Amino acid sequence: MIFSASLLEEVAGLLGILVILSALYLQSQTFVDPTIRAVAAQSLLLGGLFVVLFLESGVVDLLYLAVITAAVRGILIPMVMLYQVRRFKHSLRETGTGQRVPSLVIVGVVMVIGGYALFKTALLPTLSNPSVSVPFVLILLSFLLIVTRRNALSQMSGFLEEENAVLYAGALIAPTIPLLIEFAVVLDVLGVVLVGVILSATRDVLRTLEEPELEQLSG
Numbered sequence: 468m469i470f471s472a473s474l475l476e477e478v479a480g481l482l483g484i485l486v487i488l489s490a491l492y493l494q495s496q497t498f499v500d501p502t503i504r505a506v507a508a509q510s511l512l513l514g515g516l517f518v519v520l521f522l523e524s525g526v527v528d529l530l531y532l533a534v535i536t537a538a539v540r541g542i543l544i545p546m547v548m549l550y551q552v553r554r555f556k557h558s559l560r561e562t563g564t565g566q567r568v569p570s571l572v573i574v575g576v577v578m579v580i581g582g583y584a585l586f587k588t589a590l591l592p593t594l595s596n597p598s599v600s601v602p603f604v605l606i607l608l609s610f611l612l613i614v615t616r617r618n619a620l621s622q623m624s625g626f627l628e629e630e631n632a633v634l635y636a637g638a639l640i641a642p643t644i645p646l647l648i649e650f651a652v653v654l655d656v657l658g659v660v661l662v663g664v665i666l667s668a669t670r671d672v673l674r675t676l677e678e679p680e681l682e683q684l685s686g
Contacts, residue, residue, distance in 0.1 A: 472523065475523045486516070486635070487608075489512065490612075491576065493509075502621050502624050503552065503620065504545065506628055506631075507541050507542070513541075513634070513635060514534070514541055517532050520638055526643055528644075529638055548620055548623060578607045582603060586599070596639055603632075605631065606633070609625050609628035609629035
């Protein structure tokens with residue numbers, strides 16, 4: 468083997484930490500553009516992590532998963548979302564979030580600590596893989612991003628982060644299951660459809676991506 472097992476394990480751990488830091492960075496953003504770019508960077512980091520896991524285990528499916536993750540969630544979907552941002556020049560910043568950013572970051576840090584403690588006490592005896600704590604915490608942070616944002620593109624970034632977490636956990640728990648690759652493809656196709664079609668329709672009808680206007684329409 469070209470790389471030692473200990474080196475690959477350290478690199479995988481470092482990439483996992485960077486993924487969590489990118490999730491905390493997402494919580495600190497009020498502008499939509501850097502939020503999208505951050506989730507794209509997170510997907511690229513995850514693609515690199517899958518490559519490291521492939522080198523560790525030799526499971527070719529992980530290499531396929533790395534390519535899918537980097538190409539679709541790291542490049543394609545963010546490009547579509549950034550195109551939407553350029554069309555909504557008046558909505559580059561999410562309204563009503565700026566004053567809550569410090570508290571959201573603190574909540575995010577608390578969720579990282581609490582999520583790891585919960586995983587260690589409740590799930591680790593069952594899964595027996597401490598590395599799964601990273602995607603578990605990432606899922607919690609993605610939920611926080613979704614429920615605390617009002618802009619549809621920011622919420623979509625939260626859904627992409629959630630997909631990253633689910634695939635990350637799947638790659639650690641059951642990397643040899645062929646359905647994992649198909650599941651990743653389905654999630655990416657749904658993501659493209661949601662961003663490219665639903666948000667475009669919202670733009671054409673409402674000329675905005677903010678939630679209050681959607682509520683006014685339904686009321």
